[in-house]
Amino acid sequence: MTATKLSRILPTLRKAGDALAGAPAQVALLDALPLSRSFEDALAASSLFPLRPVRLDILQVNVGRKCNQTCRHCHVDAGPDRTETMPRDVIEAVLRFLERERIPTFDITGGAPELHPDFREIVTRAADTGAHVMHRCNLTAILLPNYRDIPALLATNKVEIVASLPYFQARETDTQRGSGVFEESIESLKWLNALGYGTGGELTLNLVSNPVGTFLPGDQQALEKHWKRELQRRYGVTFDQLYTITNMPISRFLDFLEHAGRTIEYMTKLANAYNPTAAAGVMCRNTLSVGYDGMLYDCDFNQMLELALEASAPQTIFDAGRASLEQRSIVVGPHCYGCTAGAGSSCGGATA
Amino acid sequence: MADHTHYYNGPDLGRFGEIATGAPALAEKFFAWYGAVFEEGALTAREKSLIALAVAHAVQCPYCIDAYSNDALQKGSNLDEMTEAVHVAAAIRGGASLVHGVQMLTHVEQAGM
Numbered sequence: 001m002t003a004t005k006l007s008r009i010l011p012t013l014r015k016a017g018d019a020l021a022g023a024p025a026q027v028a029l030l031d032a033l034p035l036s037r038s039f040e041d042a043l044a045a046s047s048l049f050p051l052r053p054v055r056l057d058i059l060q061v062n063v064g065r066k067c068n069q070t071c072r073h074c075h076v077d078a079g080p081d082r083t084e085t086m087p088r089d090v091i092e093a094v095l096r097f098l099e100r101e102r103i104p105t106f107d108i109t110g111g112a113p114e115l116h117p118d119f120r121e122i123v124t125r126a127a128d129t130g131a132h133v134m135h136r137c138n139l140t141a142i143l144l145p146n147y148r149d150i151p152a153l154l155a156t157n158k159v160e161i162v163a164s165l166p167y168f169q170a171r172e173t174d175t176q177r178g179s180g181v182f183e184e185s186i187e188s189l190k191w192l193n194a195l196g197y198g199t200g201g202e203l204t205l206n207l208v209s210n211p212v213g214t215f216l217p218g219d220q221q222a223l224e225k226h227w228k229r230e231l232q233r234r235y236g237v238t239f240d241q242l243y244t245i246t247n248m249p250i251s252r253f254l255d256f257l258e259h260a261g262r263t264i265e266y267m268t269k270l271a272n273a274y275n276p277t278a279a280a281g282v283m284c285r286n287t288l289s290v291g292y293d294g295m296l297y298d299c300d301f302n303q304m305l306e307l308a309l310e311a312s313a314p315q316t317i318f319d320a321g322r323a324s325l326e327q328r329s330i331v332v333g334p335h336c337y338g339c340t341a342g343a344g345s346s347c348g349g350a351t352a
Numbered sequence: 353m354a355d356h357t358h359y360y361n362g363p364d365l366g367r368f369g370e371i372a373t374g375a376p377a378l379a380e381k382f383f384a385w386y387g388a389v390f391e392e393g394a395l396t397a398r399e400k401s402l403i404a405l406a407v408a409h410a411v412q413c414p415y416c417i418d419a420y421s422n423d424a425l426q427k428g429s430n431l432d433e434m435t436e437a438v439h440v441a442a443a444i445r446g447g448a449s450l451v452h453g454v455q456m457l458t459h460v461e462q463a464g465m
Contacts, residue, residue, distance in 0.1 A: 172430060211426070218426045222397060226428045 243349030278344025
């Protein structure tokens with residue numbers, strides 16, 4: 001295995017002191033866009049307003065914002081300079097909640113979750129509760145010298161890996177994720193295949209593809225067939241499913257849109273592609289998102305926009321209960337068009 | 353309002369459906385057939401999109417180039433494939449001119465001694 005190379009790291013919006021580094025500036029910008037109808041009105045026209053949870057199936061936990069990459073579409077503004085990390089008391093509360101409420105799926109995200117100092121313990125204890133554990137993997141952190149034990153740990157605990165790979169060649173992938181990322185990602189995928197991931201057995205390796213640009217994802221099934229053929233043919237890499245995810249107009253992708261003068265064009269495209277079937281299947285209806293500080297959100301996107309759960313619902317993991325959470329109305333905004341456009345988009349791919 | 357100052361006006365692509373104004377029944381047949389042509393079949397929708405992109409260059413239709421550049425990307429194609437498709441169109445166009453040279457050659461042969 002070759003030594004990992006230092007991928008090109010861009011400064012985070014936070015580090016650059018960018019005007020869109022803060023959530024309130026992003027929310028104000030999105031709210032001021034002259035869209036033909038509000039997201040609330042779109043939901044109402046589909047008899048879905050106010051949007052309500054169906055049931056709580058997935059506890060998605062953002063353990064911190066530190067990452068070894070600075071992808072250009074990142075809605076977290078994650079990067080090496082971010083220091084937000086989930087503390088011990090929140091980890092304990094999260095694991096208590098997972099066990100007490102018997103949540104079927106525990107979805108670990110970040111940042112690069114591996115960089116959390118207690119990542120190994122979180123994975124092991126979450127798996128011990130009997131939950132299905134998912135790890136959102138950037139495919140390069142596991143190549144760093146102090147993290148090479150992680151894939152074996154994930155395999156032992158039968159953790160599902162959801163790995164980001166926008167395209168099956170370097171130009172597109174490196175444009176979005178940083179130069180050199182593609183080569184390292186293929187190295188990691190080969191390693192994961194060798195451990196039994198994505199080879200048809202019990203270790204699941206799913207890939208996530210965000211468009212490298214301002215277009216919507218194509219048909220998920222057709223792309224999956226294409227990705228499987230090309231990754232096998234070019235690199236001998238196999239995987240289970242491809243999830244297509246729409247780029248969300250939040251943080252670094254919103255900053256990109258603003259600098260390119262394409263925000264209204266992109267948001268209009270998303271709004272015009274509103275799909276009621278996708279809206280009915282949005283992930284916030286079966287997911288609860290937990291921030292590094294224990295705050296609760298309807299999804300990881302609302303978390304980054306600091307849109308807390310509605311006031312009548314529990315606000316932190318310390319006072320969370322399934323019954324009261326399932327009574328809430330979901331907080332929505334213009335960014336939600338990202339999850340309802342075309343075939344829909346969620347952390348599990350298309351929804352329609 | 354329609355823009356009468358340009359023969360080719362980008363937003364006109366979005367108004368394509370208005371062609372039904374004069375002959376709705378024909379438009380309905382055309383758009384239904386058009387949609388069916390581009391469905392997944394013996395060729396994938398991605399391959400059809402690349403063919404459409406190449407033909408768009410051959411017939412030099414700016415609306416089609418706009419539409420199928422975006423469509424090909426969305427269908428999972430990339431700049432390499434799309435550029436090769438355009439070269440195929442260019443090669444056929446160039447070849448079509450050049451192969452007529454054989455007709456010219458025949459004339460020269462017949463006119464000569």
